[in-house]
Amino acid sequence: xxxTFVSSSNPxxxxxxxxxxxxxxxxLPWRHTRDPYAIWLSEVILQQTRVKQGLPYYLDFITTYxxxxxxxxxxxxxxxxxxxxxxxxxxxxxxxHTAQQVVQEYSGRFPGTYAELLKLRGVGQYTAAAxxxxxxxxxxxxxxxxxxxxxxxxxxxxxxxxxxxxRKVFQQVADTLIxxxxxxxxxxxxxxxxxxxxTPVKPDCLFCxxxxxxxxxxxxxxxxxxxxxxxxAGRTRYFHYFVLQYEDTLYMRKRGPKDIWEGxxxxxxHEADSADLPARTVVDTVEALGGRIDLAxxxxxxxxxxxxxxxxxxxxxxxxxxxxxxxxxxxxxxxxLLPYKASEIESLPKSILITNYISNIGF
DNA sequence: TAATCGTGGAT
DNA sequence: TATCCAAGATT
Numbered sequence: 001x002x003x004t005f006v007s008s009s010n011p012x013x014x015x016x017x018x019x020x021x022x023x024x025x026x027x028l029p030w031r032h033t034r035d036p037y038a039i040w041l042s043e044v045i046l047q048q049t050r051v052k053q054g055l056p057y058y059l060d061f062i063t064t065y066x067x068x069x070x071x072x073x074x075x076x077x078x079x080x081x082x083x084x085x086x087x088x089x090x091x092x093x094x095x096x097h098t099a100q101q102v103v104q105e106y107s108g109r110f111p112g113t114y115a116e117l118l119k120l121r122g123v124g125q126y127t128a129a130a131x132x133x134x135x136x137x138x139x140x141x142x143x144x145x146x147x148x149x150x151x152x153x154x155x156x157x158x159x160x161x162x163x164x165x166x167r168k169v170f171q172q173v174a175d176t177l178i179x180x181x182x183x184x185x186x187x188x189x190x191x192x193x194x195x196x197x198x199t200p201v202k203p204d205c206l207f208c209x210x211x212x213x214x215x216x217x218x219x220x221x222x223x224x225x226x227x228x229x230x231x232x233a234g235r236t237r238y239f240h241y242f243v244l245q246y247e248d249t250l251y252m253r254k255r256g257p258k259d260i261w262e263g264x265x266x267x268x269x270h271e272a273d274s275a276d277l278p279a280r281t282v283v284d285t286v287e288a289l290g291g292r293i294d295l296a297x298x299x300x301x302x303x304x305x306x307x308x309x310x311x312x313x314x315x316x317x318x319x320x321x322x323x324x325x326x327x328x329x330x331x332x333x334x335x336x337l338l339p340y341k342a343s344e345i346e347s348l349p350k351s352i353l354i355t356n357y358i359s360n361i362g363f
Numbered sequence: 364t365a366a367t368c369g370t371g372g373a374t
Numbered sequence: 375t376a377t378c379c380a381a382g383a384t385t
Contacts, residue, residue: 046381053371087369124383144381164364191381201374309369352370
């Protein structure tokens with residue numbers, strides 16, 4: 001597969017996109033501002049996230065935290081609670097950290113160049129380029145999933161877009177195409193074109209302004225480009241949650257690093273090799289936490305929920321445990337548990353799995 | 364570099 | 375039901 005000649009001396013590509021864009025662009029709130037804070041907020045929210053899913057979160061964040069100072073001053077749990085349900089929670093933690101850094105080290109003003117933006121936690125090459133071009137008109141090309149797809153098809157680039165090494169090829173092409181006088185418009189245009197017209201499945205080639213110039217269309221390779229290697233299948237994990245309750249107190253835990261859902265709250269957890277757990281193990285586990293339970297309670301039906309993540313499946317069983325006495329401070333410290341009233345749990349950030357469980361049993 | 368980090372919608 | 379994948383970043 002050969003590549004079409006690419007050069008800024010071939011301006012048809014940018015001209016076609018910049019003509020297409022104002023006729024097809026969606027009216028989105030972050031397109032009405034040049035405030036780097038608002039743009040940064042929208043870009044982080046939209047990482048690996050569809051506009052339809054991210055939009056309500058953007059409106060909530062920009063309303064709750066109108067400035068970087070407001071976000072920086074908020075507790076992490078509150079920020080994560082607003083992020084709840086959006087996934088990839090490191091984005092929220094990194095975003096919160098960066099807000100505090102911008103306030104403390106940049107006097108509340110975002111860095112003004114691509115190179116400086118790139119240093120911020122949670123801001124990679126794409127997001128730095130997006131902010132730099134949208135807010136400051138810097139001539140640096142964005143490279144997201146849309147751009148990969150459009151460039152691969154139009155110019156017949158067959159490199160594996162899942163391989164990091166392919167990035168430099170696409171980046172070089174994009175950098176060559178982006179015009180000096182309208183970098184922001186070009187970046188918006190090529191992404192919007194990929195999102196609306198040059199879609200992954202069934203792209204609208206019939207009314208495509210690039211059709212006559214498109215390598216993939218002319219060679220019947222639309223469904224073959226871009227080339228993307230498949231990710232390996234994820235593993236299945238078996239979570240046994242012990243929902244410890246004493247009177248109206250429930251015991252929960254803030255999840256730690258190096259695993260899914262860092263920073264979110266769940267219950268005392270025993271991870272096993274199977275979905276079944278011997279009754280004896282249930283008793284032992286609860287007693288190890290400092291709680292006491294009789295075997296009769298173990299027999300009661302437990303709720304099972306399956307949850308699918310990007311790289312693993314979780315099969316969770318929830319074992320409600322009525323305690324005869326509150327957990328001791330020592331037991332709490334050992335297990336990393338914290339006591340909450342039922343009414344307080346709503347405000348804690350939780351995964352969809354835990355939220356669903358609580359919704360099902362209704363406390 | 365390859366693996367990992369969520370969730371929901373489309374096919 | 376299974377698979378893809380969406381305005382990526384981090385380690």
